Amino acid sequence: MRVLAHAPTAEIGSRLGEIELPAHVQLREPENGLVMVRGRVGGDGAPFNLGEATVSRAAVRLVSGEVGFGYALGRDREKARLIALCDALIQTEAYAGLIEMQVIVPLRNAMAASRTQAAAEAAATRVDFYTMVRGEG
Helix, strand or coil, X not given: CHXXXXXXXXXXXXXXXXXXXXXXXXXXXXXXXXXXXXXEHHHCCCEEEEEEEEEEEEEEEECCCCEEEEEEECCCHHHHHHHHHHHHHCCCHHHHHHHHHHHHHHHHHHXXXXXXXXXXXXXXXXXXXXXCCCCCC
């Protein structure tokens, strides 16, 4: 779910488009809403309401009975629908391996490559500081 939540909507859609999907119905049409984000002082102190964040959610049921749920930060209803569809498909024996190999693994690899490239770009700007001991005294 983490990979799908961080992947671009177009990438998820294009990878699912390569698979012959089973019939499914929308249990919950994709919709936008708000969730309260909570925090804690110092990480373990008293909880407090930090603020609200927009979120999209959807629910899908395959004709075989599996139900999938999708949530995505922001107002991307299509992404929530696609995540819900992937969640339902990965619960089936027929599609679990296919979704893993054709959708999840390529997206995970692209995310890792992007993270590695960003780390390399940040490392290129690294500055090493050193301290000289002054000979006073």
